[in-house]
Each structure stands twice: as C-alpha cells, then as structure tokens.
Amino acid sequence: MAKPSFSSDIQKEKHSKVFWALSDSWVLTKRSIKHITRNLDQLFSVALFPMMFFLLFRYVFGGAIDTGNISYVNFLVAGIFVQMLAFGANYTTMNLAIDLQRGIVNRFRSLPITRSSLLTGHVAADLVRNMISGLIVIGVSFLVGFQPVAGPTDWMLVFGLAILFSLAISWISAIMGLLVKSIEAAQWTGFIVIFPLTFVSGAFVPTDTMPEALRLFAENQPLTHVIDAIRGLLVGTPIGNSGWLAFAWCTGIIVVAMPVATWLFRRQTLR
Amino acid sequence: MSTLGNRENRDEASNMLVGENVPAKNAIEVKGLVKSYKQLKVLDGIDFAVKQGTVLALLGPNGAGKTTTVHILCTLLLPDSGKALINGLDVVKEDDKVRGLIGLTGQYAALDEYLTGIENLHMIGRLYRLRHQDVKQRTQELLELFDLVEASNRAVKTYSGGMRRRLDLAVSLIASPPVIFLDEPTTGLDPRSRLIMWEIIKQLVSSGTTILLTTQDMDEADHLADRIVVINGGKIIAEGTSDELKQRIGSERLEITVAEASDFDEAKKVVDEDGLHFDVKRRTLSVVTKGGVHQLKKVLSDLDDAGIEVESVSYRSPTLDDVFLTLTGHTTEQSNGETKDPPKG
Numbered sequence: 369m370a371k372p373s374f375s376s377d378i379q380k381e382k383h384s385k386v387f388w389a390l391s392d393s394w395v396l397t398k399r400s401i402k403h404i405t406r407n408l409d410q411l412f413s414v415a416l417f418p419m420m421f422f423l424l425f426r427y428v429f430g431g432a433i434d435t436g437n438i439s440y441v442n443f444l445v446a447g448i449f450v451q452m453l454a455f456g457a458n459y460t461t462m463n464l465a466i467d468l469q470r471g472i473v474n475r476f477r478s479l480p481i482t483r484s485s486l487l488t489g490h491v492a493a494d495l496v497r498n499m500i501s502g503l504i505v506i507g508v509s510f511l512v513g514f515q516p517v518a519g520p521t522d523w524m525l526v527f528g529l530a531i532l533f534s535l536a537i538s539w540i541s542a543i544m545g546l547l548v549k550s551i552e553a554a555q556w557t558g559f560i561v562i563f564p565l566t567f568v569s570g571a572f573v574p575t576d577t578m579p580e581a582l583r584l585f586a587e588n589q590p591l592t593h594v595i596d597a598i599r600g601l602l603v604g605t606p607i608g609n610s611g612w613l614a615f616a617w618c619t620g621i622i623v624v625a626m627p628v629a630t631w632l633f634r635r636q637t638l639r
Numbered sequence: 640m641s642t643l644g645n646r647e648n649r650d651e652a653s654n655m656l657v658g659e660n661v662p663a664k665n666a667i668e669v670k671g672l673v674k675s676y677k678q679l680k681v682l683d684g685i686d687f688a689v690k691q692g693t694v695l696a697l698l699g700p701n702g703a704g705k706t707t708t709v710h711i712l713c714t715l716l717l718p719d720s721g722k723a724l725i726n727g728l729d730v731v732k733e734d735d736k737v738r739g740l741i742g743l744t745g746q747y748a749a750l751d752e753y754l755t756g757i758e759n760l761h762m763i764g765r766l767y768r769l770r771h772q773d774v775k776q777r778t779q780e781l782l783e784l785f786d787l788v789e790a791s792n793r794a795v796k797t798y799s800g801g802m803r804r805r806l807d808l809a810v811s812l813i814a815s816p817p818v819i820f821l822d823e824p825t826t827g828l829d830p831r832s833r834l835i836m837w838e839i840i841k842q843l844v845s846s847g848t849t850i851l852l853t854t855q856d857m858d859e860a861d862h863l864a865d866r867i868v869v870i871n872g873g874k875i876i877a878e879g880t881s882d883e884l885k886q887r888i889g890s891e892r893l894e895i896t897v898a899e900a901s902d903f904d905e906a907k908k909v910v911d912e913d914g915l916h917f918d919v920k921r922r923t924l925s926v927v928t929k930g931g932v933h934q935l936k937k938v939l940s941d942l943d944d945a946g947i948e949v950e951s952v953s954y955r956s957p958t959l960d961d962v963f964l965t966l967t968g969h970t971t972e973q974s975n976g977e978t979k980d981p982p983k984g
Contacts, residue, residue, distance in 0.1 A: 380739070380768045380814075388768065395765045399751060399758075406753040406794065475749035475810070478713045479766045480738040 389482040396476075396489025400463065404497050410459055415501040418452035419508060425572055426512050433573055438603055442516070445509045446599035447571030450591060452505050453530060454566055456498040457537040458558030460490050464545030465554035468636075484630040490545075491538040498534045499527075515603075522601040529601075529614060533594050536618040539625035546632040565591050570599075590617035665724075666691040666818050666849035667712065672721035674707055674873075681707045683873035684721070689851055689866075691817075694844050696864035697853040700959065704873040705853035706746065709822050712851070713743045725818055739767075742811030742819045746826060748803040749810075752796040756787050756806050759795060760813055767814035774813070781809040785839065801832030808839065819843065821852040825859060837862055857959050861885075869962060877966050885957075888965040889927030892955050893935060897922045898948035909945045910938055916964050925961070928954070 383391070404411055422444070425433075430440040467473050467486065476486050506514075518526065541558060548554045568586045569575075575586040586592055593614040600607035667689040674682040682704045689695040697705045710716040712723055714734040723730045725737045743749075750759050757778060764774030782788045785805040790798060798806065804824065811819060824840065825833040840863055844850060854860050860867045861881045869877040869884070877884060897906045903922055907915070910924050917924045928934055935952070942949055957965075 381770055391768075392766060395762055399754065399762055402758070403753050471745045471747040471749035472751060473749075474710075474713075474715055474745055475743060475763070476766070477715050478738055478741060478743045479763070480735055480768065481766050 385482075389485065392481040392485035393488040393492070396485050397492040398489075400489050400493030401496055403463070404493060404500075411497060411500065414452065414456040414459065414497060415504045417455055418448050418501075418505060421451065421572075422448045422505070422508065423512070429572075435574060438605060439513070439515075441509070441513045442603045443574075443599065443605075444572065445506075445514050445516075446595050446602055447566075447569075448509070449502060449505055449530070450533065450595045450598060451562075451566040451571055452501055453498050453534045454537055454562045454591070455558070456501055457494055457534060457541045458555075458562065459497065460494045460538045460541035461545040461548065461558050462551065462554045463494075464490050464542055465548050465551050468546070469551055483634055484626075487542050487629050487633055491535060491542060494538050494541075495531065495534050499531070502527075502530060517604045518602045526598050526601050529594060529597060529618070532615065532618040532622075536621035536625070539622055539629055542629040543625055543632060546629060546636065565589065570595050590614065590621070593617060664691060664727075665689060666726055667695070667851060668722075668724040669708070669712070670722045672708065672711060672723060673719045674704075674711065674716065675719055681873050682711075682718070682721075685870070685873070685875060687868050687875065687878065689849055691849050692844070692847050693865040694840070694850040694852065694863055696860035696867045697851065697870055698855070698857065698860045698867050698959065698962070699853075699870040700855060700963075702872075703870045705870060706822055708870075709743070709745075709820050709851065709853060713741055713820055714738055739814075740816055740818055742814070742816040744804075744808045744811045744819070744821050744824060746823045748807040750795045750803060750807055753794055755794055756782065756791040756798075759806065759810055763810045764813040769814055777813050777815075781812060785809045786835075801828055801835070804828060804832065804836065805839075808836070812843070815848075817847075818849045818851075821850060823853055823855070826855070855959055857962050858956050861956070869966060871963065871967065877962075884962070888957055888962050891928050892916075892925040892957055892961060893928040893938065894923055894925040894953050894955055895938065895942070896950040896952075897924070897942075898950040902947040905945060906942060906947050909941045909947065916961060922950070925955075927965075 425444055425448075426441055430444065433440055435443040464487070467476075467490075473486070544557045544561075545554060548557055568578075568582055569589060569592040570586060571591065575583050575592070578586055590613075593610040594617070596605070596610035597607055597614040599605050600610070665688045667687075669685055669687050672682050672685040673680070685704070685708060687695065697703075697708060699705055707716065711718050712725065712730060714730050714737055717731060725740055728737050728740070730737050751762070754762065760778040760781060761774055764777060765771075769777070782791050785808070787802065787806055787809065790802060795803065795806065808821070808824065821840070825836050828836060837859070840850065840852070844863075850863075852859075852863065864881065866878070866880055867884055868875055877887065879887075895906075895910065897903055900919075900922055903917075903919060906924060907917055910926060915924065915926055926934075926938070939949065939952070
C-alpha cells in the first residue's frame, strides 16, 4: 500500500460568511438533487399519487360535482396541482428524518459549515422535485381535457406562487422532520396534516355545500387561498382577496418556519 | 515519505502558541468531563490529554462512555460540566473553529448511500471549504491510498462493509485535519480489512496526525496506541502506555482446555496461579504467564497428577475481559449488563 502523501499546500478558501452560507447550501442542494435522479421512486410517487386523485375525481366523482359555469376538469387542475405540491413537500420531512437517523448527520454537524445549510439543501431540492412533478401534472391535465385561459403573465404568476407555496410547506415539513422520532413516523406525519388540509379546502369541490364550521375553515385556510389564486389565474374564475392572502400566508409561514427549523436543528446538537 | 511538512502553518491556533522547536503540546485536553442522560451518568469525571502526533486509545466495553466522549470532543454533544480543548480551543465556546480542525469517523459509516465514492469525497471537501482543485487532487490521492479507485464511480450502497469504512475514513481525511477521531474503526470488519485499517492508521500517525481511537479490543489498543485509557461506567480505571498496562495485567495468558466437563472444578483447584480466569462453557482455564516453560510444565504435571485430562494448551494475548478482571476484579459482562451507548437521534 502506498504511503499517505498529504498535499502540504492545502488551504481553505477565504470568503465572507454569506458566501459560505450560500456555498454550503448549494453543495447540500446538489447532493439532494442527485438523490432525485438516483431515487426515481420518490419522484414518481410524488407525481403518481395526485395523478390517481386526478383521474379518480375527473372521471369518477367529477360528473356528480357541480362547479357552476366552468367544467369540472378546469376546476380540478388547480386543486390537484396544489395537493401535489403539498404531498411533495412531505419528502423534506422524510429525507431529513433519514439523515438524522443515519450517521451522516453527525458528519455534517462535525464540519465547519453553516448550520442551516442541510435544511436549505433539502428544501431547495424538494422545490426542484416539486417543479418537475408539477410540469408532469400540468402535462397530463391537458390530456384529460384541461383548457386554461391563462396568458404568459398568468402562467408566470402561477409558477411564482407555486414556488412560494412549495417553500412554505417544505419549511413546515422540515420542522416535522426534526421532531419525528423515526423514519416511519416521518412518512405518516405529512399525510396526517396534509390530507385534511387538502380535502377540507376548495381543491376538489366548491366549499359552499360544506357544513358551516367546515366551510368557514375551508374558506379561510391558506391552501384554499393558494388554490383559488392559481385557479383564477389558470381558468379565469374570480380571485377576490385570495391572491394577496395566498402571498401573505406563504411569506409569513416561510418567515416563521425557517428560523424555527434552524433553531430546532441547532438545539438538537445541544442534547 | 510523508509530505506533511507545514501542518503548523494551517493550524493557526497552535501556530500562535507553539514555536517551531517547542516539544509537542497537547492536541486534546479533557478535564472533569461529566455527561448524564436523564438519570444515567454516562461520563463521571473524565480527564486525559493527547500529545500532538500521538495516538490515544479509549479502551472499554459497550456503554463505557467512549462514544459520548468522542461526541463531546467533536462538538456534537454538550458536556454537563468539565472542559475539553482541541489544540487549545474550547469545544463548547469555539465550536466553529474546532470543527475546522477535526475529522470524525464514527461507528457507523457516515456516507451518502446514493452518491458515488468520488461524490462523497467532493461534497465533504467543499464543505470543509477547500479549493476546488485541492478537493480534486486530495480525492484522487485518497482513493488511491485506500484502494478505492475502481469503485469510485459506483454508488456507496453497492460497497462492502470494509470499503465503506475505508471510504468513511478517507472522507474524514479530505481536509487533512490535524486531529482525527476514530470511533471503533474496526468493529465488524473482517480480519483482512482490519489489518488494512491498522496499516492506514499507523501511516496517518507517522505523518503527524493526532488520533483518538476507541476500541473494545486490547490487541488493537496495543498495536496502535501510544497511550491507553481504560474506561468503564464513565470513569477512567487505568491509564498508561501499553507496556505499563501489560505490567499490571500481564503480557500473555496460558489457556488450558480440560477434556471432561466433570473435571473442571477439580482443575480450578489444581491450577492455583496468578490471575486465574475460567470459562465453564468452553472448559478453559487461563492464567497470567511470562511465557516461561517452567510454569507450563508445572501446570501440566499438576493436572496430570490429579488425573485430569487436558485437551489443548495455548498462549494468547490478554483480552478486554482479562484487563477488566485484573483491574476491577470482574469481567466486562458483570460490570456492565445494563448499558449500550445511548441512542443518537
């Protein structure tokens, strides 16, 4: 065996803290993005699950649901799209839980890196995965009769809002990933939270036939605002206050959840 | 030859304090370290120091507090009280600086399963904030050194246990940190991989790296360490060089296997020697020996006189059990049925 030869001129680069925070996050984002292409199961299951709902609602329930003067498929696409983003973000919970359960988190923690970069990496990679799944969902929707009226600006706003929403829900998922005790728990927490949120909303049906309490919740929770805004942009339904409310909810969640997740991650070191 | 000439230049903290010809100072200093998990006291006042460029082995059974000590030194855990310094930097107050000086190879390979060997090395190299060209060059050197060139473009999930350990160690060496922590580096490895690991560790030391390793294997500590700290139940029960410890525990054991189980109790009475240790299940008796023929002759003839048939006779190195038997009067099983290292996560 060869003798170890250590390059004696190895030097650490000198840059600002901000540079390194971005660099660390980028390195760990690249890592998580590589996971997407090497773990295609996750990518497909993110798209597959909403796709099943999509076809189920489009062809099984859809005929019996009254959506007024727009066709059900045009009503449904925004709901499916947002549900897909919400389920996709659950992978932040799972992938983070996997890192925490395995030894690799100890390696990251023993490195001189910006503490939040592991979280940022997971969140950013999930955004990429969600955007890919989003394009698949939109692509399929055209095959089953979706006829949007959105112009280029509307489409840009849709994707802008989708990015913002995806980030918001991923940061919440990051918090859950830091709190769960096992990988199995991580798989279920997302569903327990996201299932009721997506169904008690305007995703699949108009909210006005729901019982009063449920309707009040459904009409005022953030997913409904995001869905209504996206639906309005895509097929021209009235948006009302939902546009800026969706923006405010998502921004607010990010502003709160990001530091909370970072604090939780730091605190776990101090056991 | 190693080319680790100017390690001191990279190590600003020690550079400020240590001139060129000052004798080695402590790379690791631990004073009165205490750590509890709920009611369980895992570390109960640990003190030791490791001189720069030397190897210290923390020897002890599962649950002795070895991993906890390593985790505190690697800034992964906060101690309840006590102090730990790496190259003079406090692991609690100056944790960010300490992280730039250390490399950690844990009990379980801390690698990314979906990435290739090269990608793992590149990722950690960049996270250590090395220049791109240095990361590339170091990666190549380490892959060659650890005999991983062929596998370097395969995902780690296809690696064998020995390959994972080698890559894991390579990853922790990517930035040539002056202080390396090896937490049971050979546990679970086959004999050949173990020898390769030992060889690598010896070479690392010869290049000037300070190493703290934990092990449950007296033989491993003997082979690799300049000093050995024996730890049990969160306390240090012995400390010294391998030779000093051997003077206390005896260098070798003479082990006799009795042919008939029914003769075993009688044999225990007949073989009344220093450090008698017996194992009923295996029908073996072992005694401390200096390797002399006289003792062997006497033991065998005593047994013969008593009409006890001997199945086999062998010499062996002292095990962790022998160390504990001599130092504490009981073996590791008895001293610690309760603990594993507490769960991490």
